[in-house]
Structures are given as structure tokens and as C-alpha cells.
Amino acid sequence: xxxxxxxxxxxxxxxxxxxxxxxxxxxxxxxxxxxxxxxxxxxxxxxxxxxxxxxxxxxxxxxxxxxxxxxxxxxxxxxxxxxxxxxxxxxxxxxxxxxxxxxxxxxxxxxxxxxxxxxxxxxxxxxxxxxxxxxxxxxxxxxxxxxxxxxxxxxxxxxxxxxxxxxxxxxxxxxxxxxxxxxxxxxxxxxxxxxxxxxxxxxxxxxxxxxxxxxxxxxxxxxxxxxxxxxxxxxxxxxxxxxxxxxxxxxxxxxxxxxxxxxxxxxxxxxxxxxxxx
Amino acid sequence: xxxxxxxxxxxxxxxxxxxxxxxxxxxxxxxxxxxxxxxxxxxxxxxxxxxxxxxxxxxxxxxxxxxxxxxxxxxxxxxxxxxxxxxxxxxxxxxxxxxxxxxxxxxxxxxxxxxxxxxxxxxxxxxxxxxxxxxxxxxxxxxxxxxxxxxxxxxxxxxxxxxxxxxxxxxxxxxxxxxxxxxxxxxxxxxxxxxxxxxxxxxxxxxxxxxxxxxxxxxxxxxxxxxxxxxxxxxxxxxxxxxxxxxxxxxxxxxxxxxxxxxxxxxxxxxxxx
Numbered sequence: 411x412x413x414x415x416x417x418x419x420x421x422x423x424x425x426x427x428x429x430x431x432x433x434x435x436x437x438x439x440x441x442x443x444x445x446x447x448x449x450x451x452x453x454x455x456x457x458x459x460x461x462x463x464x465x466x467x468x469x470x471x472x473x474x475x476x477x478x479x480x481x482x483x484x485x486x487x488x489x490x491x492x493x494x495x496x497x498x499x500x501x502x503x504x505x506x507x508x509x510x511x512x513x514x515x516x517x518x519x520x521x522x523x524x525x526x527x528x529x530x531x532x533x534x535x536x537x538x539x540x541x542x543x544x545x546x547x548x549x550x551x552x553x554x555x556x557x558x559x560x561x562x563x564x565x566x567x568x569x570x571x572x573x574x575x576x577x578x579x580x581x582x583x584x585x586x587x588x589x590x591x592x593x594x595x596x597x598x599x600x601x602x603x604x605x606x607x608x609x610x611x612x613x614x615x616x617x618x619x620x621x622x623x624x625x626x627x628x629x630x631x632x633x634x635x636x637x638x639x640x641x642x643x644x645x646x647x648x649x650x651x652x653x654x655x656x657x658x659x660x661x662x663x664x665x666x667x668x669x670x671x672x673x674x675x676x677x678x679x680x681x682x683x684x685x686x687x688x
Numbered sequence: 689x690x691x692x693x694x695x696x697x698x699x700x701x702x703x704x705x706x707x708x709x710x711x712x713x714x715x716x717x718x719x720x721x722x723x724x725x726x727x728x729x730x731x732x733x734x735x736x737x738x739x740x741x742x743x744x745x746x747x748x749x750x751x752x753x754x755x756x757x758x759x760x761x762x763x764x765x766x767x768x769x770x771x772x773x774x775x776x777x778x779x780x781x782x783x784x785x786x787x788x789x790x791x792x793x794x795x796x797x798x799x800x801x802x803x804x805x806x807x808x809x810x811x812x813x814x815x816x817x818x819x820x821x822x823x824x825x826x827x828x829x830x831x832x833x834x835x836x837x838x839x840x841x842x843x844x845x846x847x848x849x850x851x852x853x854x855x856x857x858x859x860x861x862x863x864x865x866x867x868x869x870x871x872x873x874x875x876x877x878x879x880x881x882x883x884x885x886x887x888x889x890x891x892x893x894x895x896x897x898x899x900x901x902x903x904x905x906x907x908x909x910x911x912x913x914x915x916x917x918x919x920x921x922x923x924x925x926x927x928x929x930x931x932x933x934x935x936x937x938x939x940x941x942x943x944x945x946x947x948x949x950x951x952x953x954x955x956x957x958x959x960x961x962x
Contacts, residue, residue, distance in 0.1 A: 413866060417761045421772060424758060428776055431791040431834060434802065435782075438790060446794070450802040522951070528891045529943040531916045531936045533923055535696035542695055569884045570843065576880060577850025611846035614777070615839065622783045624898065642785045651789065660786035667781035671774050678773070678842075679763075679849060 439464045439657035446653045464654030468662060472655075475641060476662065483637040484666060485552050487620035490559035494616045495609060497560075498567025499575075503597060505568070506575040521572060524565045536629050543630055550631045558626055563616035570615065574608020575601060610677045614670070621667055638663045703933035711927035723934040733935055735910050736918040737942065739825070743914060744893045744946075747829045747836075752886055754833070755840025756878075760870070762841070763848045773845070780838040788902030792831045796903070818904050821911035828912050831899050836892075840885050847881030848874075876961035883954045887947065894943050915939045 437453075438446060440460035451457035468476060501524070504510075505517050515523075539558060540549075548554030578601050586596050602609070624639040631637070642663065645656040704724065707717045727733065758776060762769045779787075795801050796817040804814040817827045851874060859869050897916040900906055906913030906921075913921075915935065923932030 414764075414766075417764065417766070420757065421761055421766075421768075424754070425772065425775065427834070428779060430802075431787075431795055432778060432782075434795055435786065435790050438794065447800055450800055450805040452802065522947075525887060525891065525947070526944065529894070529947070530697065530700070530940050531895050531919055533897075533916060533920045533932070533936065535700060537929070538696035538699035541699070566888050569888065570846070573847065573881050573884050574850065577847070579852075607846040607849040611842050614842060618780055618839075621781065624783075624785060639783050639785055642783050646785075646789065653790070653794070656786065657790060660783060660790065663783055663786075664778065664781055668774070668778060671777045671781065675770060675774050675777075678845060 435657045435660055438653055439661060441654060443653065461654075464652075464658040467655050468658045472641075476659070479636055479638045479641045480662070480666065482552060482635050483621060486555045486559060486635070486637060487617045489556040490563055490620045491613045491617035493556070494560045494563035494567045495571070495612045497564055498571045498612055499602065499605070499609065501568045502571025503575050503601065505572050521569065524568045527565045528562070532625050536625060539626065540629055550633060550635050552635050555627065555630055555635055555637070558630060559616075559620040559623060563619055567612040567616055570612040571605065571608055574605035578604045607678050610674045614674060617670060618667060700933040700936065703930050704937060706930050708929045709927045719930075723931050726931060727934055727938055730935075732910060733915070733918060733938065736913045736915045737938070739910075739912060740894060740896070740914045740916075740939075742825060743829060743832065743896055744890050747832045747893055748886060748890050750829065750833050751837045751840050751889060752882070754837045755885070756844055756882075758837070758841040759844035759848055760874070763845060776841055777838045779835050782835065784835065784898045785902070787831060787835050788899045791834065792827070792899055792903030796827055796831070819908055821908050824904050824908060824912045828896075828899055828903060831903060832893065832896065836889060839889060843881060843885040843888070844878065847878050851877045879954070879958045879961065883951065883958070886954075887950070890950070891943065891947070894939065
């Protein structure tokens with residue numbers, strides 16, 4: 411009982427720290443520029459008069475841009491999350507179930523090679539991407555950005571899926587094999603469903619990564635395929651920051667990702683496997 | 689995959705032996721190891737490298753501890769845990785640009801930020817979040833932690849799902865305390881997932897730049913400038929692409945070294961339990 415109390419107190423404290431900044435974004439989207447930069451104000455009506463200016467901008471003047479940016483973001487992030495997770499699952503499964511040897515390379519080395527792809531700072535490779543994409547006519551296209559983000563996410567999805575498959579008991583696969591299931595059948599009917607939390611975790615990760623990526627979107631798109639982070643950055647100008655518009659857009663950008671989180675949350679938790687072992 | 693990874697690597701390696709500059713229209717020339725010689729006398733690079741290691745070491749350690757605690761707390765069957773799981777994931781879904789501006793700049797603002805205002809209301813002294821070199825480092829770590837603890841929680845929560853229930857139930861029957869169960873059963877079984885989570889987060893943290901550029905601009909002085917921010921300044925602002933690529937390669941070597949070391953240590957810890 412005491413343990414539960416401590417757990418709840420910890421969660422409550424964490425919830426406050428998590429939500430206060432989100433609350434701050436919310437109320438900032440209803441503030442005038444003056445209410446923002448003079449003194450901190452906390453409660454609408456009591457502290458400051460809420461205004462709808464930021465949201466009005468979002469729904470009228472910027473509407474077409476916002477819709478296009480969100481559509482692009484959804485396609486690019488969704489596409490790269492699905493592809494990266496599928497390829498990550500294939501590679502992760504291979505790395506846990508088979509022993510590879512290529513000269514002195516072992517499974518561990520292959521896994522490390524995968525993750526090492528994420529070690530170079532993005533500023534150092536973005537130029538190479540620019541040249542490569544111009545040559546392939548992939549600049550300012552959804553396909554191009556999807557390919558880039560898929561490439562960036564794969565090292566991580568491989569590792570996440572490798573761990574997920576490593577936790578699937580081998581006995582289950584073996585007994586399915588004894589019962590006459592094919593290798594593909596074992597993978598799709600036994601291993602993949604049991605690794606579902608990993609699949610969901612990997613998808614969420616890859617989606618969020620692409621959803622918020624800024625530097626490559628900036629360099630590789632300019633008009634047709636621009637994503638939400640670019641629109642967000644455009645609210646910060648040399649004449650000052652449009653705080654209310656920035657906040658309203660941030661919340662709008664958060665909604666699709668949050669919906670995805672709500673939809674996928676139930677699959678993060680797996681029913682215990684003991685039953686299937688008996 | 690090969691094209692996406694090898695070409696940029698070779699391309700930027702090639703750059704390091706040249707004098708390519710964005711702004712100066714000098715003819716392309718191969719300068720041999722000139723850029724690499726410059727690296728060794730570059731004190732700014734050394735300072736930003738130390739800053740980066742502080743951000744990665746401090747930030748990732750805090751994020752792992754918090755993420756682990758949250759994941760375990762949200763895996764105990766509390767009534768409100770489903771709602772909380774989604775809510776605790778939200779910070780990583782907020783665009784880093786917005787996190788930098790609205791949270792880093794406004795919430796931590798020394799002039800009009802609510803944190804100093806609340807400290808004041810409690811009778812506590814104001815904190816120089818961005819103007820004190822020592823504190824500014826922590827401000828960066830705090831903002832980074834707010835945004836990325838959810839990722840740790842997500843990956844560990846996934847890992848918790850794969851832990852078999854029998855040994856835990858058996859230990860409970862034998863009268864083990866919850867802490868003993870966590871320490872001797874759950875935690876060792878979480879080690880592979882922990883290694884992945886820490887590695888993923890550390891590799892991203894090594895490239896920290898957005899938050900820094902927005903919140904402190906690398907200052908005061910150079911107190912919060914990371915290597916990536918330094919590379920960006922040298923490459924994009926001063927136009928010295930060749931030297932920027934060389935500095936980026938130094939970071940790459942450091943990251944590879946640290947990753948090898950970290951993986952080695954974590955595998956040793958893991959081996960102790962097996």
C-alpha cells in the first residue's frame with residue numbers, strides 16, 4: 411500500500427512537470443504579444459484577456475499552408491515509420507535467429523554497423539544529400555524526404571526490433587515448427603504478434619523522429635513537400651517571434667501525433683505469454 | 689541504405705582535404721592535412737567537445753533513470769495508467785523548435801518566465817537560467833530531459849512487456865520484496881533494452897544543436913556550445929565547409945570511441961548477471 415502511495419506521488423510530480431510547459435503553450439496561443447513579454451500570466455480572464463488572434467491566423471491566412479504542411483508531414487512520417495519498421499523487423503529478426511559470418515563480421519558487428527550510421531552530425535552529411543537528391547531529381551518531393559527519413563530511422567528500428575524478437579521465447583517457434591508451420595508462418599503468426607509492443611514502439615519512434623525533423627526538411631524541400639517544422643520556424647522572424655501563432659501551430663502539430671499515440675497505446679502492452687506456453 | 693550512408697561519409701571525408709568555402713570563391717585546391725593539423729590547436733573545439741560530453745553524460749543518465757522509473761510505475765496496473773502513458777509520451781511529440789522557443793526561452797526566461805516568477809512567489813532567489821555559464825548547461829539538460837525522457841519510457845515500457853511472469857511470481861511466493869524482485873529479476877532482464885535505449889538517446893544527444901541555438905545561442909561565451917553547433921557555425925556561418933567537415937569527423941571518432949566503450953561496459957554488466 412505504501413509503495414502504491416509513493417508511486418502515485420511520483421507520477422503526480424512527473425505529471426506536473428510534464429504538463430506545465432504544455433499548459434504554457436496552450437495559454438500562450440491565446441495571449442496578445444504584450445501579455446507574453448511583459449510579465450508571466452497564468453490564468454485566462456483572471457490574469458489576461460484571452461484573444462483568438464493566433465488561431466484566427468492559423469485558420470484563415472495560413473490555412474492552405476497549414477493543411478499542405480500537415481498532409482506532407484503525415485505522408486512522409488507515416489510512410490517512413492511503416493517502411494523503417496518493416497525493414498527493421500526483417501533485419502532484427504535475422505540478427506536474433508541466425509548467425510551471420512562475413513570475414514570477421516559477426517551479428518554484433520552488423521548491429522553496430524547499423525547504429526554507427528547515426529553517428530555523423532547531420533550538418534556534415536546534409537550537403538551530400540543535397541547533391542545526391544538533386545542528381546536523382548528527388549528534391550522537394552515527398553518520396554525523397556520519405557527515403558531520407560527511412561534511412562535515418564532504420565538503424566534504430568533494427569535495434570528496437572532485435573530486442574523485441576530476442577524476448578520472444580524460442581520454444582514457441584520450435585513447437586510451431588514441429589507442428590508443421592513454415593518459416594514464414596512462424597514469423598508472421600507467432601513471432602511478429604508476440605513482438606507487437608516492439609513494432610509499435612519502433613513505429614512511434616520513427617514517426618516522431620520524422621514528424622519533428624527540421625534540418626533535412628529545410629535543405630531538401632522548398633515549396634511542394636515542406637513539412638510542419640518549417641512552417642513553425644517561419645513564425646520566428648528577424649522582426650520578432652509571433653508567439654501566439656507559434657503556439658497555436660505547435661498544438662495543431664501535436665494533435666495528429668497524439669492521436670497516433672492514443673490509437674497505438676493499447677498495443678504497447680502485451681498479454682502475458684505464459685498462457686501460450688502451456 | 690548503402691548509398692544513403694556511404695556516399696555522405698566519403699563525400700565529407702573528401703571535403704576535409706580541400707579548401708572548399710561557401711563564401712570565398714577561391715579555386716578548389718587540395719590542401720592535404722592542413723585542416724587536420726588545425727584541429728589539434730583548436731581550443732574552441734575542445735571546449736565544445738567537453739560541453740557535449742557533459743550534455744550527453746548528464747542528460748542521458750537523468751533521462752534513463754526517470755524513464756525507467758516512469759515505465760515501471762506505469763506497468764503496475766494502476767487505474768489511471770493508460771491515460772498517463774499517452775500523456776507522458778506527449779513531450780517527445782512536440783516540435784523541438786517549439787520546445788526551444790516556448791519552453792526554453794519563455795518558461796526559463798529570466799525576465800518574463802514563470803519559473804523565476806514562481807520562485808519569487810515562494811520567497812526564493814531568481815536563478816540565472818541562461819546568463820550564468822554553470823546554470824545554463826543545466827538549463828539545456830533540463831529542456832532536453834523534458835523532451836526526451838518519454839522516449840526512454842517508451843522503449844523500457846516495451847521491454848517490460850517481454851519479461852516472463854513466472855520468475856517474478858515465484859520470487860513473490862518465496863517472500864521477496866518488490867525492491868528485490870526489481871533489483872534481481874526485472875532490472876537484469878531489462879539490460880538489453882536499456883542498452884538500446886541509452887545508445888539511441890546518446891547518439892542523438894551527441895548531435896544536440898536545436899535547443900542550444902534557440903535557448904542560449906551557445907553562450908554565455910562558449911559555455912553551452914556543442915560540437916554540432918560549432919560545426920554549424922564554422923560551416924554555415926563562416927562558410928568554411930572543409931574545416932567544418934574535419935571537426936564533424938572528430939565528433940564521429942569521439943562518438944565511435946564512446947559507443948564502443950559504453951557497449952563494452954554494458955555487456956560486462958550484462959555478463960555478470962548471466
